[in-house]
Amino acid sequence: MPSPNDRHHATERPQRRAMLVSVQLPDVPDAEVTISLDELEHLCKGLGLTVVHRLTQKRPNLTAALLLGGGKLHEAASWTGGTGEIHVGPRNKTHGGKKDKDDNELPEPTPEPRRADLVVVDTELVPGQQRNLERALGVEVLDRTGIILLVFEARARTREARLELELARLLYDTPRLRDDDSIADREGGGGGRGGRGHTNLELAKQRTRDRTAALRKELETVRATEDSRRARRTDQARVALVGYTNSGKSSLMRVLTGSEVYVQDALFATLGTTVRALQPETTPRILVADTVGFLRNLPHGLVASFRSTLEEAREAGLLLIVLDASDPEMPAHLAVTRQVLAEIGAGDIPVQLLLHKTDRVEPAALQQLSAQFPDALRTSTRDPDTMQALRQAIVDYFDSQMAAAQVDVPYAKLAMLGEIRAATRVLEETYHGEGVRLMLRAPASVLEKLRRTLR
Ligand SMILES: Nc1nc2c(ncn2[C@@H]2O[C@H](COP(=O)(O)OP(=O)(O)OP(=O)(O)O)[C@@H](O)[C@H]2O)c(=O)[nH]1
Numbered sequence: 364m365p366s367p368n369d370r371h372h373a374t375e376r377p378q379r380r381a382m383l384v385s386v387q388l389p390d391v392p393d394a395e396v397t398i399s400l401d402e403l404e405h406l407c408k409g410l411g412l413t414v415v416h417r418l419t420q421k422r423p424n425l426t427a428a429l430l431l432g433g434g435k436l437h438e439a440a441s442w443t444g445g446t447g448e449i450h451v452g453p454r455n456k457t458h459g460g461k462k463d464k465d466d467n468e469l470p471e472p473t474p475e476p477r478r479a480d481l482v483v484v485d486t487e488l489v490p491g492q493q494r495n496l497e498r499a500l501g502v503e504v505l506d507r508t509g510i511i512l513l514v515f516e517a518r519a520r521t522r523e524a525r526l527e528l529e530l531a532r533l534l535y536d537t538p539r540l541r542d543d544d545s546i547a548d549r550e551g552g553g554g555g556r557g558g559r560g561h562t563n564l565e566l567a568k569q570r571t572r573d574r575t576a577a578l579r580k581e582l583e584t585v586r587a588t589e590d591s592r593r594a595r596r597t598d599q600a601r602v603a604l605v606g607y608t609n610s611g612k613s614s615l616m617r618v619l620t621g622s623e624v625y626v627q628d629a630l631f632a633t634l635g636t637t638v639r640a641l642q643p644e645t646t647p648r649i650l651v652a653d654t655v656g657f658l659r660n661l662p663h664g665l666v667a668s669f670r671s672t673l674e675e676a677r678e679a680g681l682l683l684i685v686l687d688a689s690d691p692e693m694p695a696h697l698a699v700t701r702q703v704l705a706e707i708g709a710g711d712i713p714v715q716l717l718l719h720k721t722d723r724v725e726p727a728a729l730q731q732l733s734a735q736f737p738d739a740l741r742t743s744t745r746d747p748d749t750m751q752a753l754r755q756a757i758v759d760y761f762d763s764q765m766a767a768a769q770v771d772v773p774y775a776k777l778a779m780l781g782e783i784r785a786a787t788r789v790l791e792e793t794y795h796g797e798g799v800r801l802m803l804r805a806p807a808s809v810l811e812k813l814r815r816t817l818r
C-alpha cells in the first residue's frame with residue numbers, strides 16, 4: 364500500500380501532499396510502527412491526501428516540545444520548507460502560531476522548496492506541541508486524532524453521529540484555540556482573524572462551553588428519537604459491511620453496487636455515498652451500506668463518535684463482517700468487531716463472515732482459515748465468481764426472510780400499488796370486482812404493516 368513511487372509524482376490535481384511522522388518508543392517493535400503508519404496512510408488517502416514521505420524517529424518518550432530531536436526535525440523541515448526551529452521572540456507574543464499555512468511568520472528565505480504541505484503525526488499531540496511543530500515546519504500539522512476526526516466527520520450520516528462529532532470536534536479544538544484565533548479561523552474560514560487578543564479567545568471559549576452544553580442536551584433528545592426511527596427503517600432489506608479499516612469494505616461495496624466506475628479514482632466521493640442498491644437490482648431492492656472502519660489505537664476521545672458513526676449498522680437486516688484473511692491479526696479483529704457490535708446494540712443482527720482478500724493468501728493457509736471459520740464465505744474482489752457467490756448469498760438471505768402471502772387491495776386504495784410493488788415481490792396481480800388480488804412475497808414486518816393499512 365505505501366507507494367514509494369508516489370514520492371516524485373507531479374500532482375495533476377491540487378491534492379495536498381502529506382508527510383507522515385512517527386515516533387517509535389523503546390517498547391514498540393518496528394512492525395507495529397509500520398502497521399500503524401500503513402493505517403494512517405490509508406486514512407489519509409481516503410481523505411484525498413497524497414502521502415509523499417514517511418519519517419520515523421526512535422525516542423524515549425513523546426513529551427518533547429517539538430516531539431522530534433533536532434536532526435530529524437531539520438530533515439522534516441527540509442520536506443516542508445520550514446526552518447526547523449521555533450522562534451520565540453516578540454513577534455510570537457502578538458501574532459505567533461497562526462494556524463494557516465502561509466509563512467508570514469517564518470524567517471526567509473525558506474531552506475528548501477516545499478515538497479509536503481501538510482504533516483501528519485502518528486500520535487496524539489498536546490496543543491503546544493502541535494503549535495511548535497507548525498512553527499518549526501512552516502506547514503499545517505495534524506495528529507492522528509485530527510485525521511480520524513476528519514474521516515469520521517466525512518462519514519457521519521445520522522443526526523446523532525453528526526452531533527457526536529461536533530462535540531468531539533469542539534473538545535479537540537478548544538484547547539487548541541489561541542489568542543489570535545477567532546472561531547472563524549478554526550473552522551477554516553480564514554481571513555476572519557480577530558486580532559483582539561484575549562477578549563476574542565475568552566469569547567470563543569465561552570461560546571464553546573455554551574455549544575458543548577447545548578450539544579449534550581440535544582444528543583440526549585436525539586438518541587431517544589433515533590431508536591424509534593431506526594425501528595421503522597428496518598422494513599427495508601439492508602445489509603451493512605463492517606470491519607477493520609483497510610479490510611476491503613468499500614471495494615466490496617463498489618463491486619456489489621456496480622459503483623466501480625465513478626468512485627474508483629475519487630476517494631473523497633466514496634465518503635459521501637455510503638448506501639447504494641445491490642446490482643443488478645432485486646425486488647424489493649436490497650440496500651448495501653458501507654461503514655466507517657475499526658482502527659487500532661482509536662483515540663479515547665473518539666470512541667463515542669466512532670460508535671455513533673457505526674450505528675448505521677443497527678439498521679441492517681444482515682451484517683457482513685469483512686475480514687482481511689491476509690492479516691495475521693484477523694482473529695483479534697473479529698473479536699473486537701463482534702464485541703463493539705454487541706455494545707452498540709447490533710449483537711442480535713444475523714452475521715455473515717467474509718474471509719476476504721483470499722487472493723493474497725496461500726491455499727494451505729486459506730484451508731486452515733476455512734476450517735477455523737467454517738461458516739465464512741471466501742471472497743476476493745479479484746475473483747468474480749466469489750463476488751457472484753456473495754451477491755447470491757445476500758439475495759438468498761433476504762429471500763429466506765420473506766413469506767408468501769395473498770393481499771387484496773380494494774380499488775379505493777389502488778394508489779398504494781406502487782409502494783407495495785417496491786416493498787414486496789409481487790408474483791401475480793389479478794384484477795377482480797372489488798380490486799386487485801396480489802400474490803406476493805414479503806418480509807413478515809412488511810406484510811403485517813400492509814395488512815394494517817389495508818384493513
Ligand atoms: N488483493 C486484494 N486487495 C483488496 C481486495 N479488496 C480490497 N483490496 C484492497 O485493500 C485496500 C483497502 O480496501 P478498502 O475497500 O478501501 O477498505 P475499507 O475496508 O473500505 O477501508 P476503510 O474505509 O478505511 O474502513 C485497497 O487497497 C484495496 O484495493 C481483494 O479482494 N484482494
Ligand SMILES: [Mg+2]
Binds near residue numbers: 612613
Ligand atoms: Mg472504506
